[in-house]
Amino acid sequence: MLNASICKINIMSYYNQFTANTQLKLSPFFERTSQLNESQEWRRWSGYLSATNYELTHENEYFAIRTKAALLDITPLKKYLIEGSDALALLDRLVTRNIKICKIGQVMYTPWCDENGKVIDDGTVQRLTENKFRITSAEPNLDWINHIASGMDVKILDDSETTAALALQGPNSREILNIISENTINGLKFFWMMDTNFNGIPVSISRTGYTGDLGYEIWMNPKHALSIWDLLLEKGRPYGITPTGLHALDIARIEAGLILLDVDYISSRHAVIESRKSSPFELGLGWAIKMKKNDFIGKNALKRELDRGSEWEFVGIEIEWDDLENHYRNVGLSPGLPSTAWRTSTPLYYNSEQVGYATSGTWSPILKRYIALAHIKHGYSNNGTVLDFELKVEHFKKLTPACVVNTPFFDPERKRSCPA
C-alpha cells in the first residue's frame, strides 16, 4: 500500500476560492458561482464567464431541473427597457406577436424579423407598466430597436448590466419561492410576472424559463445579487436547490423544443448569405406571427411566404433505438449515446437524398429517448416521416432511421398549472 498516511487529501474540500485573470465579464453572482464551481468549467455567454457545469458532470444538475430545483445565473441575457408613450407602438411594430393585448404583468415570447421577414432574434417582452416594457434577447439589439424607434416618443435603455437575473427551474421552484417571497406566488400564471420582496429586497418574478418545466426567473438590482443568491441557496436547500450550468440547460431546452440563436438558426443581421437566414415559419414559430396585426417589420414578406409556402420546416426528430443499438452491437459496443447535447449540423436523408439537417440533439435522460431539432425541407416534415440520420459509429458513417415527431418532447402538466 502506497502513501496512505502521507497524503490524505480531503477531496470534498471544494469551497476553495479560484481566482483568475480574465478579460471576460463577471456576473454579479460570480463571487458565489466561482466558489461553487467544482469543475471550474466555464463557457462564454454574451461575453460573460458562465458556468458549464458546477459538478464534474452535469447529470445531477440536469435532474435538478426535472425533479428538484435548478438555480441558473442568466444575467448575460441582453435586456432593454423601453419607456414612453410610444413604447407599446414600438414593440408592436418590432415583434411578430400582438403586444397590444399584452396586459400589465404579462410576458410574451416572440421572435422579431427584418423587413424581409427573416428572424433577427427571439426573446420575451415583459409589460412592466402601461408605458414601460422590458425585452430580452440573445444578442445586442439596441441599434436595431433604436432604428425602428426613430421618430417615436420612447426612451430605450440598455438594461443588460443594470438588472441581474436568476432562473429557478424545476418542480420544487414554487415551494422555494413561496418560502422566501413576501407574497405568495401560487396565483402567478405561466408567462405572467409580479413584483414582490425577498427579505425586504424588491425583486420581480416572471413565470418563464428555458427548460420547459415549472420555473421562474427572478429580476433584481445587481447590488442585491449576492443576498438573493444566498437566500435562495439557504432556503432552497431542503428542497434540493442546485446551482446549474449551461450543459444541463442545453439538454432541458432541447427536450422543451426551444430554439437557440447561433445554434438552431443564424440572426439575419449577420448571416452572410441569404440561405443562412430563416423566417419564423421556418423555425416552427408560425404560432407567434400575428398576421392580423396592422403592421410589423417583415409582415409583407411573411405574407408572401405564407401565400407561396415555406421552403423549410423546423421539427423534432427521434433517432430510433433498435437500429441505433444494432449499429453499435455490430461492432461489439453498447449504444454510444452523447453524454451532453451536441450542436453539430447533422445531415438527414430521404431515399439517399439530403432533405434536411439536425442542428442540436441530445440523449434525453428523463424520456430515455434520443432526440434532436432539425430543419427539414417542406414535404418531408410530416409527423411520422422516417428519415435517415447520419451517425458515426467507430469513425464510420452509418445511416440510421429517425422519425419526425411533435415538440415539445417533454411537456409536463406542472409547467402551466397553478396550485388549486
Next chain:
Amino acid sequence: MKKYDAIVIGGGHNGLTAAAYLGRAGKKVLVLERRYVLGGAAVTEEVFPGFKFSVCSYVVSLMKANVIRELMLPKFGLELLPLENTFTPLENDYLFRTADSDQTYREIARHSLRDAEAYMRFGPLMGQIGMAVRPILETVAPNAIRPSLSDMGAMKKLLDHFKSLSSEQFEYLTKLMTMSSADFLDEWFEFEPLKASMSASGIIGTFMGPRSPGSAYVMLHHYMGDIDGAFRAWGFQRGGTGAVSMAIARSAEHFGAKIMTEATVEKVIVKNGRAVGVALENGDEYSSDIVISGLDPKLTFLKMVDEGDLPSDFVTDIKNFRIRGSSGKVNLALDGLPNFTCLPGEGHHLRGAISISPSYDHLERAYDDAKYGDFSQEPYMDIILPSVIDPDMAPPGKHVMSCFVQYAPYDIKGGWNDQKREAFGDAVINTIANYAPNIKDIILHRQVLTPADLESIFGLTEGNIFHGELTLQQLFAMRPAVKWADYTTPIKNYFQCGSGTHPGGGITGSPGEMAATKILGNWS
C-alpha cells in the same frame, strides 16, 4: 364469473410487466395483488408520517432498456436519478469512488497506486464480460433435457456468440462463474477496503460470504447494470422503487389490464391438469385461459397448486431450490444527516451508496454469525440516503436512510421474535454509530425488517430478496428447475414470471417481459 385471457398472481414489478406486455398484445388481463399497495418488493410506503421509505428493494439496477421503451415507462412516471458514488467509511479514513474516473483514480491511488491502475482496466473488462453475458440474459432459457426446435435455435445462437468471444473474455467469464468474489478480486487488487467493498456486491441477497465460491457471479450480475452506458438503466427512482412499480402498473392499465389490490389468491384452480382460473381467499373466483404466477417458486408450486398436480421429481427440485433469506432491512426516519467521523459534514459522499465493508474479514465474520444461526453483530450494510437525492422523500430538512443489512438468517436460533428484531436493529445502529456516532441522536423512527418480516409482509419465502439465490446451479436453464426454466410449468396454462425465473432478481422487468414473450409466442 368473469372470464379473462390471463390472470397474473401478484402485483410485483415482474407480474405487472408481464400484464402490461400481454395487454399490449390485446389480451384481457387481470392482476391480483394481496396487499393494499402495488409493487411487491418494489414498493414505497409512508411508514412514518411524512417519510417515504422504499421499504424493501431500494435501487433500480438493470431495468431493461426495451422494457422501458416498449411499456413507455417514462411517460408513466419512470424517473431514474443518478446514484453513482460509493463511499466506504473506515476507522480513520475512507474510500470514495465516484463517476469521475480521474477523481476515483486519485482517490484509490491515495491508498494504493497499483490498485488505481488496475481499477482503470477492471471497469472496461467487466463491461466486456457484461456484453458477453448479455445474450444469455436475453434468451429464454431452453429445456436442457428435451430441447424444442426453438430451444435448439436459441442454443445455436448462444454457441455462435460464445465462439465469438476473445480468449480473455472466456477466461474471465469462466473465473467469474466459478470463483469466490474474494479470490477473483485478489487477482486484481491489494487495498482491503476496496476489495471488500467490491466483493460485497457478490454476497447481496445470497447466503454466502465473499470467500464462498460462486459469489463472483453474483458480483457480475450486479455489474450488468452498467451495460447500457448512457442509457443508465440504473439509479434511484424518484419517489422510491414503488414509483417504478406504479409506472409499470399505469402502463399495464393503459394497455387495458385490470388491477385489483387486497385480492389474495388462495389457489390456482386446476382442472384435468390445466389451470383454468383462481380462487380468492374471500371466496371469489375468476376464470381465465391462463394463469401466471409472479410469486417465488416455492409459493408458485407448493402453495398455489397441490403437489399432487405436479410430477414428484419436480416437487423435489422445487423443495431443494435454495431460497435462504440472508438479509434484513432497516429504514430510518432522521432529523438530520449522519456525520461520518472520517469525513465530517455534508458532501457528495452522502449522495450515493454508503458501504459498510472495511475488510473481507468484516464480511466473513458477519457471515460466520449467520452460518451458526445468529444475525451479524457487525453486519455488512449497503446504505443510501434517498432524501439527499430526492428531497421529496422526507419533510424539508429531514431525511430517510435505507440500510440493506446482511446477514440476518431466516432460520435464526430460536426463531425471530420482537426481542430479536430489536436486538438486530440495535446491532445495525451500533455498527453505523461506529462510523457516524451522531446517528443515535437523530433517529425519529426506525423500521426493522427481519427475513421473517420480509416473508410475512412481501411474501418473499424465507425473506430471500431474489426469489432464490443467484448461484450457478439455480441460473439459466436451471432456474427454478431443469425442464421448467422457460416460464412454463408442469401444469398446462400455468406460467411463472417472477424473479425465481431466468434471469433472476433485481428491478429489471426481465422475467416478466420474457415470460410474456414466451406466452404470447405459444398462444393458441
